[in-house]
Amino acid sequence: MPIPGIPTLTRRSDAGLSLGLGRGLTRRGVIGLGLAGAAALAIPAPSFAMTDDDARALIDKAIADVNGAIESGKTGPALYAVFEQIFTKYADVPTIARSALGTASRQATPAQMNQFTTAFRGYVARKYGSRFREFIGAKFEVQDAEPVKSFYEVTTTAFLRGRNPFNVVWQVSDKSGRPLFFNIIIEGVNMLAAERTEIGAMLDQQQGDIDGLIRSVQAAG
Amino acid sequence: MGVGRRVALTVVAVAGLAGCGVQDPQPTGIHDPYEGVNRGVHAFNKGFDTVVFKAPPGKPRTIDNAFVRSVSNAGSNLGLPGKVVNSILQGRPAPAMMNTFRFLVNTTVGIGGLFDPAGTAMNLPEQDTDFGETLAVWGVHEGDYVELPLFGPSTARDAVGRVVDIAMNPLGGLQGTAATAATATRIAGKAADRKIHGDVIESVLYDSADSYSQSRLMYLQNRRYHLAGQETKNDANTWDPYTDPAQ
Numbered sequence: 001m002p003i004p005g006i007p008t009l010t011r012r013s014d015a016g017l018s019l020g021l022g023r024g025l026t027r028r029g030v031i032g033l034g035l036a037g038a039a040a041l042a043i044p045a046p047s048f049a050m051t052d053d054d055a056r057a058l059i060d061k062a063i064a065d066v067n068g069a070i071e072s073g074k075t076g077p078a079l080y081a082v083f084e085q086i087f088t089k090y091a092d093v094p095t096i097a098r099s100a101l102g103t104a105s106r107q108a109t110p111a112q113m114n115q116f117t118t119a120f121r122g123y124v125a126r127k128y129g130s131r132f133r134e135f136i137g138a139k140f141e142v143q144d145a146e147p148v149k150s151f152y153e154v155t156t157t158a159f160l161r162g163r164n165p166f167n168v169v170w171q172v173s174d175k176s177g178r179p180l181f182f183n184i185i186i187e188g189v190n191m192l193a194a195e196r197t198e199i200g201a202m203l204d205q206q207q208g209d210i211d212g213l214i215r216s217v218q219a220a221g
Numbered sequence: 222m223g224v225g226r227r228v229a230l231t232v233v234a235v236a237g238l239a240g241c242g243v244q245d246p247q248p249t250g251i252h253d254p255y256e257g258v259n260r261g262v263h264a265f266n267k268g269f270d271t272v273v274f275k276a277p278p279g280k281p282r283t284i285d286n287a288f289v290r291s292v293s294n295a296g297s298n299l300g301l302p303g304k305v306v307n308s309i310l311q312g313r314p315a316p317a318m319m320n321t322f323r324f325l326v327n328t329t330v331g332i333g334g335l336f337d338p339a340g341t342a343m344n345l346p347e348q349d350t351d352f353g354e355t356l357a358v359w360g361v362h363e364g365d366y367v368e369l370p371l372f373g374p375s376t377a378r379d380a381v382g383r384v385v386d387i388a389m390n391p392l393g394g395l396q397g398t399a400a401t402a403a404t405a406t407r408i409a410g411k412a413a414d415r416k417i418h419g420d421v422i423e424s425v426l427y428d429s430a431d432s433y434s435q436s437r438l439m440y441l442q443n444r445r446y447h448l449a450g451q452e453t454k455n456d457a458n459t460w461d462p463y464t465d466p467a468q
Contacts, residue, residue, distance in 0.1 A: 095462050095463065096462070098462070099462035127424070127428070130420065130424065131420055131421055131424040131425075149461050150461050150463060150464065151461060151463070161341075163340075163346060164346045164347070164349075173461075173463055175463040182462055182463075183462075187443055187446055187447070188442045188443045188444075188445060188446020188447065188449075189439050189442045189443050189446075190442055192462065193438060193442070194435065194438060194439065197431070197434050197435060197438050198429060198430055198431070198434075198435060201429070201430035201431035201434060202430040204430075204431075205430055216430075220428070220430075221428075
């Protein structure tokens with residue numbers, strides 16, 4: 001009655017996780033061209049109020065790009081490279097990386113933060129690209145977008161043939177200056193929380209040495 | 222399983238519940254006072270998985286073909302009667318009816334559960350539940366985190382649930398060869414599930430810097446999400462990295 005080691009995670013309503021990494025750009029581009037955009041550039045970041053529609057549009061675009069990447073027929077490293085581009089385009093990678101690093105980010109130099117962020121971006125694309133291969137091909141349907149705390153949550157349902165549909169929540173913020181997602185929660189499993197745990201464990205293995213951590217992250221995934 | 226043994230298991234289970242307490246239906250955080258012991262069990266489980274299931278280097282971690290699916294289907298099919306009982310105990314008739322219908326269709330049209338016509342043709346996927354969930358519905362506290370030998374990550378409440386599920390399994394009424402066949406099928410089904418989800422499971426177990434912490438976190442988050450149902454969100458557990466990114 002086993003399945004040692006790891007539990008029901010994957011069986012639980014067949015949820016599993018599909019970190020299809022995606023995101024949509026667009027809208028802010030349009031806004032950015034306008035006068036309001038010009039004015040906003042003069043003011044620091046958190047400029048316009050983002051709306052439900054902006055958050056939803058971002059995720060729609062992201063999902064479309066992920067599906068496009070999968071339909072391209074690419075596999076392995078070629079596919080991960082596309083995922084990395086999508087992740088860069090639609091996710092607030094610097095914020096995700098800093099949050100994953102946790103309190104250690106206060107000790108890191110700007111140069112280390114840059115290196116870590118770059119390494120982290122590739123790591124995420126490789127790790128989730130391969131981990132969730134079985135969920136490739138899932139069709140996402142956007143259910144709803146609503147404000148939570150200072151950001152938006154876009155709730156989507158992923159459909160995969162012969163399985164219970166599973167729930168994927170994308171957390172979107174425009175605090176970086178434009179709408180970008182910073183977290184994905186699949187059937188309750190929080191990617192940011194998982195990476196904080198994982199990066200923390202890697203940093204412990206390096207006895208807190210950030211340069212050592214950067215090398216581990218470059219090699220992992 | 223004899224009636225005497227069932228009663229004994231139930232007594233053990235109920236005694237175990239004393240450790241869970243009743244209240245706090247929305248647990249957060251990680252309560253792992255037995256982490257040392259749990260890590261030992263985790264090492265054992267990982268060793269077992271390495272020997273029995275782990276894909277050889279260069280070979281695909283996930284194996285998902287018609288044969289493996291059939292074994293998985295047959296195993297899950299035998300788990301359905303127990304799920305029906307639990308849904309009834311939870312006062313949830315809809316999943317009880319869906320799983321009953323699913324069991325009837327797959328056992329007959331699906332040839333003893335080898336195929337899944339209910340899921341593929343009738344849009345009746347399995348409604349997963351267990352006695353741990355029944356206890357949660359009854360208001361039993363989650364209790365401490367534990368990692369069980371062979372079963373993997375669990376909580377005090379869910380560990381008790383596992384014992385009760387085994388004790389009250391409606392298929393426990395089977396005798397002799399039929400009982401042995403049913404047990405063997407269920408174990409084979411779990412092994413098939415392990416291979417079907419090989420990519421995810423092996424990524425967590427063998428590629429993580431700390432597979433114990435990763436599986437603990439994922440189990441608790443996913444389990445709590447499942448038990449909270451659709452009406453509750455995890456917002457309380459969510460933090461805003463823009464407020465204090467380094468937090």
